[in-house]
Amino acid sequence: xxxxxxxxxxxxxxGTQAVKLVEKYGFNHISTGxxxxxxxxxxxxxxxxxxxxxxRGEFAPDDLVIEIVKHFMATHQDVEGSxxxxxxxxxxQAEQFDQLMAEWNSEVDLMLSLDxxxxxxxxxLLLRGKDSGRADDASEEVIRNRIxxxxxxxxxxxxxxxxxxxxxxxxxxxxxDEIFERLCKAIDTLK
Numbered sequence: 001x002x003x004x005x006x007x008x009x010x011x012x013x014x015g016t017q018a019v020k021l022v023e024k025y026g027f028n029h030i031s032t033g034x035x036x037x038x039x040x041x042x043x044x045x046x047x048x049x050x051x052x053x054x055x056r057g058e059f060a061p062d063d064l065v066i067e068i069v070k071h072f073m074a075t076h077q078d079v080e081g082s083x084x085x086x087x088x089x090x091x092x093q094a095e096q097f098d099q100l101m102a103e104w105n106s107e108v109d110l111m112l113s114l115d116x117x118x119x120x121x122x123x124x125l126l127l128r129g130k131d132s133g134r135a136d137d138a139s140e141e142v143i144r145n146r147i148x149x150x151x152x153x154x155x156x157x158x159x160x161x162x163x164x165x166x167x168x169x170x171x172x173x174x175x176x177d178e179i180f181e182r183l184c185k186a187i188d189t190l191k
Contacts, residue, residue, distance in 0.1 A: 001106055003081055004081065004082070013116070013124075020180050031085040036065075055135055059154075062092055069100065110186065111157075113169050114179070121143070126138075
């Protein structure tokens, strides 16, 4: 079983690429952002708890996200592998994730980090906001706050996996297919 963390700032293309990777490799895909948005839409207790954070462009609380991933892993063991999109978001989550994976005699095999300049991210997210209606993609101020939080709190997770020899930086600028080809080349090194 291969476990891949697809990493990068908001708007880097993680969700788009994850769908293509799932199609090609047969992996499971967990997008913590989508799971949390579903919780909000269904107005579950967890969804109500994080709705205000998401609207401000802040991340969901660590323990909630870890619980979502734990539930996902418990119910998806018999697969080729998993793509984790938007998780872990900080070193604490990465440490907890490593412990969780060890409980299933598994580990994160690779972190693929999509690198995209900030202005490109803002442009992509504003365009996505027009199509998706997502409140967190409609305001440049909120988007730049999300990117700032990512740079301050999340980018260090790449260092965590780099120290384990599991981090590969991928150029996230270009066509969807060009970026996909770069990701596949990195994943194929695992075989």
